[in-house]
Amino acid sequence: MNRRPIRLLTAALTASAALLLTACGSGGDDGGSSDKIEGAGGGGDKASASASAKPDGVKRPEIELPGEFQANFANWTNSDPKVQEILDDGKEELRAKYAAIIESNPESEAVAFYDSGSSLTTARKWIKSFADTDDSLIGEIKAYNPKVNVSGKGAAVFFYCVDERESSTKNRKTKKVTATPDTPDSVLQYRARLTKSKQGVWQTASLETVPGGCK
Numbered sequence: 374m375n376r377r378p379i380r381l382l383t384a385a386l387t388a389s390a391a392l393l394l395t396a397c398g399s400g401g402d403d404g405g406s407s408d409k410i411e412g413a414g415g416g417g418d419k420a421s422a423s424a425s426a427k428p429d430g431v432k433r434p435e436i437e438l439p440g441e442f443q444a445n446f447a448n449w450t451n452s453d454p455k456v457q458e459i460l461d462d463g464k465e466e467l468r469a470k471y472a473a474i475i476e477s478n479p480e481s482e483a484v485a486f487y488d489s490g491s492s493l494t495t496a497r498k499w500i501k502s503f504a505d506t507d508d509s510l511i512g513e514i515k516a517y518n519p520k521v522n523v524s525g526k527g528a529a530v531f532f533y534c535v536d537e538r539e540s541s542t543k544n545r546k547t548k549k550v551t552a553t554p555d556t557p558d559s560v561l562q563y564r565a566r567l568t569k570s571k572q573g574v575w576q577t578a579s580l581e582t583v584p585g586g587c588k
Contacts, residue, residue: 562586
């Protein structure tokens with residue numbers, strides 16, 4: 374069976390290109406950020422059903438990734454509080470999808486919490502494609518160079534890069550591991566449009582990925 378890479382997301386997700394291709398004015402790597410890569414992994418292999426309240430008072434799902442799959446985020450900080458909110462929710466949106474793949478759970482509540490509209494529909498299709506072949510994820514991805522542009526009240530565009538070259542799929546039944554190709558196309562640019570929900574969460578409303586977009 375031919376490998377279906379993590380970047381199958383490229384074919385599955387669609388976006389409003391006119392909105393996503395606007396210039397990004399604020400990046401995630403401002404003068405106060407560190408070069409340290411912050412790991413987003415954790416013990417346990419399920420996204421917890423419990424929720425935790427952040428300073429804004431919104432109860433967000435607690436997402437955990439198993440030790441065999443790490444999602445690392447480099448310089449995911451910004452001195453602007455509004456931009457930092459978008460970075461935080463954008464990071465959790467990506468982690469929620471990885472956790473749902475590992476759990477084989479296309480109906481993940483955490484994914485529905487951070488995605489809406491067409492992004493939620495296509496995210497579920499992406500997750501289901503792994504569930505249908507009984508594949509999980511192992512290894513590591515690195516997300517870096519986040520750039521945010523708040524385009525109006527309650528709306529923003531968000532670009533960032535994801536390097537999948539150290540990640541692999543692992544079949545639950547056969548235990549067969551298939552590595553992501555070590556090519557420039559395995560470094561993707563994510564282009565997202567976000568809207569702020571009534572609850573106060575920056576949800577991904579549409580998303581496009583560009584293989585090799587972060588060469």
